[in-house]
Amino acid sequence: MKAVLSKKDARFREFSLNAPMGKVVFSVCFPLALYQSLNQLFKLMDTMMASHIGASAVSAVAYLSQINIMLSALGGGLAVGASIKVSEAYGAGDFELVKRRVSTMFAMCALLGGGLFLFLAPVTPWFLRLMNTPEEFIAEGSTYFVLELFGLIITFFNNVYIAIERARGNSRRILCLNMGVIAVKLSLTAWFVYGLNGGINMISLATILSQSLLLAAAIRNMNVSGNAFGFSLKAISFRREVVKPMLFLSFPVIAEKIAFSLGKVVVNSMSAVYGSWTVGALGISNSIGGITTMPQNGFQEGGSAIISQNLGGGKPERAVSAFRWILFINCLIGLVLMSFSLVFLDPLSRFFAGDNEEFAAMIRNIYRYEAMGAIPLGVNASVLSLLYGFGRTKITLFMNFCRVFVFRVPVLWGLQNFTQLGNESAGIVMAVSNILSGLLAAVIGAEELYRLHKNKEKRAVLSRG
Numbered sequence: 001m002k003a004v005l006s007k008k009d010a011r012f013r014e015f016s017l018n019a020p021m022g023k024v025v026f027s028v029c030f031p032l033a034l035y036q037s038l039n040q041l042f043k044l045m046d047t048m049m050a051s052h053i054g055a056s057a058v059s060a061v062a063y064l065s066q067i068n069i070m071l072s073a074l075g076g077g078l079a080v081g082a083s084i085k086v087s088e089a090y091g092a093g094d095f096e097l098v099k100r101r102v103s104t105m106f107a108m109c110a111l112l113g114g115g116l117f118l119f120l121a122p123v124t125p126w127f128l129r130l131m132n133t134p135e136e137f138i139a140e141g142s143t144y145f146v147l148e149l150f151g152l153i154i155t156f157f158n159n160v161y162i163a164i165e166r167a168r169g170n171s172r173r174i175l176c177l178n179m180g181v182i183a184v185k186l187s188l189t190a191w192f193v194y195g196l197n198g199g200i201n202m203i204s205l206a207t208i209l210s211q212s213l214l215l216a217a218a219i220r221n222m223n224v225s226g227n228a229f230g231f232s233l234k235a236i237s238f239r240r241e242v243v244k245p246m247l248f249l250s251f252p253v254i255a256e257k258i259a260f261s262l263g264k265v266v267v268n269s270m271s272a273v274y275g276s277w278t279v280g281a282l283g284i285s286n287s288i289g290g291i292t293t294m295p296q297n298g299f300q301e302g303g304s305a306i307i308s309q310n311l312g313g314g315k316p317e318r319a320v321s322a323f324r325w326i327l328f329i330n331c332l333i334g335l336v337l338m339s340f341s342l343v344f345l346d347p348l349s350r351f352f353a354g355d356n357e358e359f360a361a362m363i364r365n366i367y368r369y370e371a372m373g374a375i376p377l378g379v380n381a382s383v384l385s386l387l388y389g390f391g392r393t394k395i396t397l398f399m400n401f402c403r404v405f406v407f408r409v410p411v412l413w414g415l416q417n418f419t420q421l422g423n424e425s426a427g428i429v430m431a432v433s434n435i436l437s438g439l440l441a442a443v444i445g446a447e448e449l450y451r452l453h454k455n456k457e458k459r460a461v462l463s464r465g
Contacts, residue, residue, distance in 0.1 A: 006227055012169035013090060016306060017313045021321040025299070028306055029326070031171035033298030033333075035178050040287070040294040049193045049203070061200055064141045065283070067131050067265055068148045071116060073257030075109050075156030081250025082108075083163035084308045084391060090167060091312025095228035100242050102228075103235035105160045108243075113153035121146050132269040147204035154211045161218035166305050168229055177217050185210035252393035256400040263404025267429070270412050274423040281362040282426045284352050285370050288345075288363075289430075292337040292374045293381070296330045300381040300388075307389025320452060323386040327445075330378035338374035341367075362423060369427030376438020383445035395444060402440060407433035 016024055082105045089097040120127055124146050128138045165174050185206055192202035222231040237243070271278050303326040307319040341348070345364055353360035380399070387396050411432050415425035 009090075009168055009227075009229065013309070016169060016309045017091065017315060017318070021318055022325055024306055025303065025322055025325040025329070028166075028169055028171050029299040029302035029329075031175040032166065032302045033295035035171075035175045036294035036298040037291070039178065039182060040290040049189050061141075061144070061203065061283075064128075064133070064137065064145050064148070067128070067133070067261075068145070068152070070258055070261030070265060071120075071149070072152055072155055072159075073261050074112055074116065074254055075152070075159050077254030077257045078108060078112065078246075078250045079105065079156075079159040079163040080304075080388065081248075081253045081393060082160075082246035083167050084249055084304065084388060085245050086164065087167040087305045087308040088312035088391075090228075091309035092314075097242070098228040099230065099232065099235045100237045101246060102164055102222075103231050103233070104237055104242055105164075105246070106157065106222075106231055107236045109156040109160050113156040117149050117153055121149055124149075131265055134272055141200060144200045144204050147201060147208065151204065151208045151211060154208065154215050158211060158214045158218060161214070161222065164222075164229055166301060167309075169305075171302060173221075177214055181210045181214045184213055249391050249393050252397040253388075256393070256397040259397075260400045260404050263408060266409055267404075267412060267426075270409070270416065271423070271426045273416065274426070277359055277362060278423040278426055281359065281366050281423070282430075284349075284363050285367040285427070285430070288341055288348055288367050289370045289374075291341050292334055292371075293377050295333050295337070296378050296381040299326050299330055299333075300385040303382070303385035304388035307386060308391070311390065316452065319389060320386075320449065322389075323382065323445075326385050327379065327382040330382045331375055332378075334374035334376075334378035338371050342371055365424060366427035366430070369424075369431040370434070372431040373434020373438065376435045376441075379438045379445070380441040383441040383448075386445060386448060390448070392448070395448075399437070399440060399444065403433055403437040407436040 016028075082101060086098055086101045086105070089095075089101060124142050125138055128142065128145065133141075162174055162178075165171075188206035188209055189203055192198040192206055196202065222229070268279050268282065271282055303322055306322045310316070310318040310322065345367060349360040349363040349367075353363060380403075384396055384399070387393070387399075408429055412425060412429040415421055415428060419425065421428065
């Protein structure tokens with residue numbers, strides 16, 4: 001099977017393995033962070049347009065979106081775990097293995113997305129009740145949820161494509177393509193909501209149509225015969241040596257993402273005792289918090305690819321150097337953007353609540369607590385980047401499980417049963433879970449670096465002996 005690198009891919013591999021690490025991190029991660037930031041900004045605008053339909057529509061979308069994110073974790077986790085092994089093979093120079101893994105990733109996502117839609121679409125109301133969804137959201141959002149399920153199939157393919165482009169260092173291509181998708185999405189949503197007076201189903205339709213454009217670009221860019229990163233039916237292989245390493249890393253990531261999203265669904269369900277507006281305010285607070293966390297996630301995603309490439313290339317010291325750069329930048333992002341969001345919190349809250357001052361005050365009250373976790377979450381994202389890059393996905397599963405099911409759900413239960421704080425509890429629990437998650441990440445990160453240092457010393461002693 002023919003599998004070679006293009007000149008551009010060969011140049012990036014050389015750059016990733018040998019250029020100054022600060023330059024590599026900034027070159028790869030900054031476009032991803034910028035994309036994540038702009039994407040979050042446009043999501044805020046999308047939520048604002050949903051608020052034009054009504055406060056109940058915002059709350060229904062916020063609640064159902066968390067369930068959708070939980071399901072999308074299946075494809076997202078597969079893309080993350082498998083792309084680590086693609087990056088590793090790329091760094092090691094095994095281009096035939098790169099092609100087999102890339103092609104097999106697409107095949108697995110096709111099976112996964114199609115199976116999920118066929119299984120859940122016919123039983124949507126029952127499934128939503130199983131997720132403890134309020135009846136008012138089921139009545140308003142069942143069709144919306146089915147549309148979102150269909151969109152998941154497209155999203156699964158797009159997640160794999162973005163992961164592959166990230167491994168190739170094509171961060172600018174990711175940025176440009178997604179900016180086009182976002183522009184189309186916002187334009188369609190504005191037309192459907194303001195022009196046609198559509199409901200939340202039209203918002204989902206706008207998402208499907210815009211994501212289809214990215215899918216079309218993926219089909220065009222991946223249809224390159226002979227290229228190591230091109231898709232080929234002949235290269236699809238479910239042989240043990242191809243699939244097992246990808247699934248071995250992917251299963252913990254899938255479990256971690258599902259658990260994290262399920263935990264958010266549980267928190268939303270528990271918060272519903274304070275009324276549907278609290279659920280909407282918590283969702284909007286999370287979206288405002290994304291102004292800080294999404295660029296941090298951009299450096300996390302790009303950093304894990306750099307780390308795994310350098311490990312595959314036999315340069316673990318450079319991998320650790322990449323982590324240090326990512327940690328510094330993410331903490332700086334947390335400090336600056338947290339301050340920015342707090343300064344402009346009043347207009348931001350009114351931006352979503354419109355003339356409803358009670359809803360705006362609820363958003364502000366919850367977000368002031370959530371903002372406390374900006375820097376700890378920067379530490380958390382950086383340590384996750386290190387662990388993903390080193391393939392330590394079982395530890396990332398443990399970290400994200402603790403974040404939700406140790407630091408969040410039990411704390412909210414305690415606040416609800418032993419205090420009279422009311423909807424303020426939704427904000428307090430976000431602060432507690434985010435800060436404790438950062439502290440746990442710091443401990444685990446220090447332990448991992450110590451382990452790597454001891455292994456380096458052992459190798460040095462063996463080489464001298």
